[in-house]
Amino acid sequence: MRLLTREALLSFRRAPLLSTLSITTIAFSLFTLGLFGLVAINLREALRGIEERVEIVAFVLRGTPAETITLATQDIAAFPEVQDVSFVSEAQALERARLELVEFRDAYRDLQANPLPASMEVRMKEGFRQSASVERVAERIRGFAFVDDVRYGRDWVQRLDQLRNVTGLVGLVIGLAFAAVAVVIIGVTIRLTILQRAREISIMRLVGATNWFVRGPFLLEGALKGLLGGFLSLALCYAGFRLFRDTTGGPFAGLVFFRPEHMLVIVVFGVLLGLGGSLVSVGRHLRNV
Amino acid sequence: MIRFSHVYKSYPNGALALKDISFRVGKGEFVFLTGHSGAGKSTILKLLFAEQKPTSGEVRVSGYNVSALRVDEVPKLRRRLGIVFQDFRLLEDRTAGENIAFALEVIGARRDTIAARVTRVLTQVGLSAKSRAYPRELSGGEQQRVAIARALVNDPAILVADEPTGNLDERATRGVFQLLRDINTGGTVVVMATHDLDLVRQTPYRTIELRDGSVVYDTAVDETEATEVS
Ligand SMILES: Nc1ncnc2c1ncn2[C@@H]1O[C@H](COP(=O)(O)OP(=O)(O)O)[C@@H](O)[C@H]1O
Numbered sequence: 001m002r003l004l005t006r007e008a009l010l011s012f013r014r015a016p017l018l019s020t021l022s023i024t025t026i027a028f029s030l031f032t033l034g035l036f037g038l039v040a041i042n043l044r045e046a047l048r049g050i051e052e053r054v055e056i057v058a059f060v061l062r063g064t065p066a067e068t069i070t071l072a073t074q075d076i077a078a079f080p081e082v083q084d085v086s087f088v089s090e091a092q093a094l095e096r097a098r099l100e101l102v103e104f105r106d107a108y109r110d111l112q113a114n115p116l117p118a119s120m121e122v123r124m125k126e127g128f129r130q131s132a133s134v135e136r137v138a139e140r141i142r143g144f145a146f147v148d149d150v151r152y153g154r155d156w157v158q159r160l161d162q163l164r165n166v167t168g169l170v171g172l173v174i175g176l177a178f179a180a181v182a183v184v185i186i187g188v189t190i191r192l193t194i195l196q197r198a199r200e201i202s203i204m205r206l207v208g209a210t211n212w213f214v215r216g217p218f219l220l221e222g223a224l225k226g227l228l229g230g231f232l233s234l235a236l237c238y239a240g241f242r243l244f245r246d247t248t249g250g251p252f253a254g255l256v257f258f259r260p261e262h263m264l265v266i267v268v269f270g271v272l273l274g275l276g277g278s279l280v281s282v283g284r285h286l287r288n289v
Numbered sequence: 290m291i292r293f294s295h296v297y298k299s300y301p302n303g304a305l306a307l308k309d310i311s312f313r314v315g316k317g318e319f320v321f322l323t324g325h326s327g328a329g330k331s332t333i334l335k336l337l338f339a340e341q342k343p344t345s346g347e348v349r350v351s352g353y354n355v356s357a358l359r360v361d362e363v364p365k366l367r368r369r370l371g372i373v374f375q376d377f378r379l380l381e382d383r384t385a386g387e388n389i390a391f392a393l394e395v396i397g398a399r400r401d402t403i404a405a406r407v408t409r410v411l412t413q414v415g416l417s418a419k420s421r422a423y424p425r426e427l428s429g430g431e432q433q434r435v436a437i438a439r440a441l442v443n444d445p446a447i448l449v450a451d452e453p454t455g456n457l458d459e460r461a462t463r464g465v466f467q468l469l470r471d472i473n474t475g476g477t478v479v480v481m482a483t484h485d486l487d488l489v490r491q492t493p494y495r496t497i498e499l500r501d502g503s504v505v506y507d508t509a510v511d512e513t514e515a516t517e518v519s
């Protein structure tokens with residue numbers, strides 16, 4: 001095992017440039033995957049929050065009697081697509097605005113009359129949270145005479161969703177392209193090492209070294225490069241993440257980084273890339289030595 | 290120890306290197322393989338250490354059937370053999386001692402035994418003083434002795450030598466040949482390919498002569514027959 005490790009480490013000294021290149025391409029491949037992964041994760045977080053929030057808001061005309069609203073609320077709650085309906089009175093709306101919109105707190109405090117209308121907030125059942133059903137329910141609610149206006153975030157929910165899919169896809173494609181390049185470069189590095197060491201390898205074979213003993217160092221070398229590339233990509237991702245979050249701030253202050261299991265996946269993927277590249281090369285070139 | 294039964298060998302390019310080769314080599318024998326260049330000597334040796342497989346027929350070496358050898362059995366067979374070539378095949382960036390130690394390291398020998406074993410075989414080939422010399426600092430004869438020491442370090446049952454004196458002058462040739470004889474005296478089977486007929490004629494050893502891939506003469510067979518006839 002010690003000999004194996006020594007042989008693997010030796011390759012870094014024998015071909016420092018190519019070794020560095022291998023590690024860097026693996027790192028870039030995983031970095032690209034990682035960045036897009038981060039965007040996708042954060043979009044999903046954002047979407048999850050939105051999905052659970054109110055999906056349709058129906059503003060109620062001023063002076064509508066309470067019984068009318070109560071009846072309508074029960075009506076709407078009975079729609080098959082609807083999970084629940086809650087009524088937000090004018091006073092509650094103002095209270096909420098004061099709490100949520102810190103910037104306007106002073107403005108709201110000084111108000112004589114309450115400018116905010118009462119509303120019904122409709123949450124959709126899971127499985128009905130896509131635009132078609134939301135639109136259908138919204139149209140039906142619009143039919144109530146006392147409803148002034150109906151709003152729902154159909155478009156941008158949908159767009160966020162698309163953005164998430166596109167981001168994931170673009171990231172996957174670019175990341176895989178880099179991964180392919182990484183595999184090729186690792187293969188070339190190993191091929192070069194094999195050629196450099198052809199004599200040594202043929203003597204190892206001649207005196208009865210096992211196949212795994214001959215291959216071991218090359219595979220270890222690939223795996224080690226993958227591991228280093230994986231760590232490097234995490235460092236790059238974190239640097240990029242911090243840079244973005246800290247310079248933009250504001251709405252992006254709540255962005256999340258990878259969870260430990262995500263990081264593990266990235267590092268393991270790096271190791272697999274390195275191992276894959278060396279396996280292919282070893283299989284192809286060791287036979288001819 | 291070695292048995293060839295009706296062995297044919299053709300290379301992928303179509304060259305028929307061996308035709309219907311049959312012979313046996315028993316314990317303690319010293320055997321010369323002779324014949325002109327291209328006669329098939331090296332091919333026979335390559336079959337012995339399983340670098341090639343016979344196209345048909347059977348090759349048995351030290352209990353292994355080379356014709357049907359699994360990939361993972363090749364190293365096992367090789368550990369029972371010592372192999373020496375005309376061009377020594379030493380690693381230039383390692384000393385004599387390190388070259389020999391390398392052969393033990395890569396088969397996973399216990400590290401604490403390696404130094405003693407290297408010293409023992411270097412002494413056996415008469416080079417105990419040159420352990421720290423690099424191949425380029427040694428004469429051809431000395432380099433071949435290091436290669437022989439490396440072949441011996443794993444206590445082989447059979448020593449396979451392909452033209453071991455082909456690159457050496459006459460004095461070095463005699464020295465290396467004497468060393469191989471001493472090794473044989475110690476009980477190791479030696480199979481040596483050579484086209485140096487002077488060397489062959491000086492000694493009483495069995496000779497298998499090849500021509501164009503066929504055995505044309507085998508001391509063991511032909512002299513027995515000659516005796517039987519007379
Ligand atoms: N690797 C090979 N590929 C194709 N033909 C080969 C190969 N090795 C040897 N031969 C052919 O096989 C025949 C025997 O070669 P070889 O065993 O090397 O003879 P020798 O060692 O007696 O000079 C020759 O005709 C040679 O050209």
Ligand SMILES: [Mg+2]
Pocket residue numbers: 327330331332451
């Ligand atoms: Mg030859």
